[in-house]
Amino acid sequence: MQGCRLSADDLACRRGERVLFAGLSLSLAPGEALHVAGPNGIGKSSLLRILAGLLRPFAGTVSREGGIGLIDERPALDPALPLGKALAFWQRLDGPADDQLARLGLADLLDVPVRYLSTGQKKRAALARLLGQSAPVWLLDEPLNGLDHEAVVLVESITAEHCRAGGIAVIASHQPFAFEAMQRLELAEFAA
Amino acid sequence: MIRTLLALLRRDLARLLLGGRQAGAVMPVLFFLAVAMLYPFAVGPDAPLLARTGGGVIWVAALLAAILPLDRLVEPDIELGMFDQWALRGIAEELVIAVRVIAHWLSFGPPLILAALPAAALLGIDGAALRTVELGLLAGTPGLAALGVIVASLTAGLRGGAALSGLLVIPLAVPLLIFGAGSLSTGGDSGIALTAACSLVLLAIAPFAGGAAVRAGRDA
Numbered sequence: 001m002q003g004c005r006l007s008a009d010d011l012a013c014r015r016g017e018r019v020l021f022a023g024l025s026l027s028l029a030p031g032e033a034l035h036v037a038g039p040n041g042i043g044k045s046s047l048l049r050i051l052a053g054l055l056r057p058f059a060g061t062v063s064r065e066g067g068i069g070l071i072d073e074r075p076a077l078d079p080a081l082p083l084g085k086a087l088a089f090w091q092r093l094d095g096p097a098d099d100q101l102a103r104l105g106l107a108d109l110l111d112v113p114v115r116y117l118s119t120g121q122k123k124r125a126a127l128a129r130l131l132g133q134s135a136p137v138w139l140l141d142e143p144l145n146g147l148d149h150e151a152v153v154l155v156e157s158i159t160a161e162h163c164r165a166g167g168i169a170v171i172a173s174h175q176p177f178a179f180e181a182m183q184r185l186e187l188a189e190f191a192a
Numbered sequence: 193m194i195r196t197l198l199a200l201l202r203r204d205l206a207r208l209l210l211g212g213r214q215a216g217a218v219m220p221v222l223f224f225l226a227v228a229m230l231y232p233f234a235v236g237p238d239a240p241l242l243a244r245t246g247g248g249v250i251w252v253a254a255l256l257a258a259i260l261p262l263d264r265l266v267e268p269d270i271e272l273g274m275f276d277q278w279a280l281r282g283i284a285e286e287l288v289i290a291v292r293v294i295a296h297w298l299s300f301g302p303p304l305i306l307a308a309l310p311a312a313a314l315l316g317i318d319g320a321a322l323r324t325v326e327l328g329l330l331a332g333t334p335g336l337a338a339l340g341v342i343v344a345s346l347t348a349g350l351r352g353g354a355a356l357s358g359l360l361v362i363p364l365a366v367p368l369l370i371f372g373a374g375s376l377s378t379g380g381d382s383g384i385a386l387t388a389a390c391s392l393v394l395l396a397i398a399p400f401a402g403g404a405a406v407r408a409g410r411d412a
Contacts, residue, residue: 054276054410068280074273078207092199093281133281 004030004066004136006051006168011060012192013046019058020046021190028168030136033159033179036172038187044172045072047187048139051170066168069135071143075126077114083125084110090129097132104128104154119146127155138162138169144177153178196283197291204295208261217299220257221307227253228311239316246315247325247376253311254304254329255365258336262361263354265296265344266406275406285403289341293398297337305329321376327384328372335368335391336361338398345402349409 005028012022020043028034036044049055051062052070077086083106091097101107104124109117117125123146130138138159144152156178159169163181171177210216231249232242266289269275278288308329312322343360347353367390375383 052276052280054279056411070276070280072273072276074271074276076273076277078203078272089199089203090277092202093196093283129277135280 004168006064006137008062009060011050012058013043013050014058015046019192021187022192024190030166031163033163033169033182035177035182035184036187037184042187044187045141048141048172052139066137067135068137068139069130069133070139071126071130072141075122077125079115080113082111082113086114087128091132094133097134100131101128120148120151123147136167138167140171142173143171144173144175200288200291201295204292208295208299217303220260220300221303223260224253224257224304224307225311228314243316246317247321248373250308250311250325251369251373255369257304258300258340259358259361262340262344262357265341267348267353270348285406286399289402290399293338293341296341297334301333301337324376328375328387331384331388331391332368332372335394336365338394339364342398342401345405
């Protein structure tokens with residue numbers, strides 16, 4: 001895993017007329033993980049999009065080193081295509097990577113069009129896309145939504161492996177995420 | 193870079209040309225031919241009148257046919273989160289939009305140019321006028337493709353975006369129509385050259401206008 005770093009300084013986020021949070025700073029070194037916690041609507045997804053560089057912060061700066069991988073509620077896989085082909089598109093962009101499909105329980109679903117997949121299966125497919133990207137910085141927005149118990153354990157262990165290999169993970173979730181080395185950020189403390 | 197370009201183009205063509213679940217490139221062509229077929233029913237079987245006005249009808253039909261696929265040019269990819277994933281990989285919106293213009297043109301330009309042959313036969317257009325129509329379409333459809341992608345990027349995510357983009361394209365396509373269809377009455381190549389000039393301007397601004405529109409849409 002190449003050198004990576006993610007830090008934010010004095011971030012504030014405004015959606016519409018409302019300032020969601022302000023004065024938020026964080027710094028993550030290789031191997032560190034952060035759980036962004038808080039109730040719905042507090043700005044967890046917005047924080048992740050700001051960290052990813054997809055949303056401009058209302059105030060403050062973000063600095064990042066290393067490629068960013070993002071999982072959010074949209075799988076970014078063509079609904080009309082069979083899963084195998086939809087993933088193959090990203091593989092052509094990201095280059096070859098280890099085949100993790102069997103581990104994610106997707107090996108038998110490659111012929112199934114993405115639109116027929118269940119919520120949990122789409123989440124697993126998005127994980128396969130993320131693993132294929134080999135990005136050192138992971139931003140996972142509600143990665144456990146719609147997953148069964150086994151898949152939750154799988155996501156937790158994949159995240160732990162990623163961090164042990166020197167990656168960074170930021171997980172926004174209102175659910176508990178079992179990973180002992182993880183720092184916790186209560187977004188409600190920064191609510192404006 | 194080349195690998196990225198080819199991967200994007202391949203996906204765009206599969207979506208726009210073959211259409212996945214939708215009809216793809218077939219729909220605009222059928223629509224175009226249906227208009228050419230309806231026109232003689234509306235104005236009557238007066239051969240000289242049909243031959244004189246037929247070229248203009250082909251142009252209007254081509255313009256309207258180019259509007260049909262607008263709603264699936266940009267918006268579905270924003271909804272799927274594709275643009276966000278591309279941005280994270282350092283693939284600029286401008287590049288994606290430029291590739292989309294090429295794919296959009298390939299999916300309706302050449303098919304329409306081919307379909308203009310049977311349409312010209314239906315309307316009784318003679319050889320010289322047909323040549324002008326075909327050259328004009330060759331010069332004008334790239335501009336229509338660029339315009340379509342710009343407008344589709346601007347209206348992506350808006351309520352009633354599909355109808356709105358149709359309404360926006362029509363006035364902006366007027367220069368193409370004036371020069372393209374106008375070259376029929378003068379019979380000269382200057383009209384075609386002006387059509388090509390309009391197309392080039394639109395092609396040059398499309399990636400930047402479209403890319404900026406997609407990025408601005410993220411903050412909304």
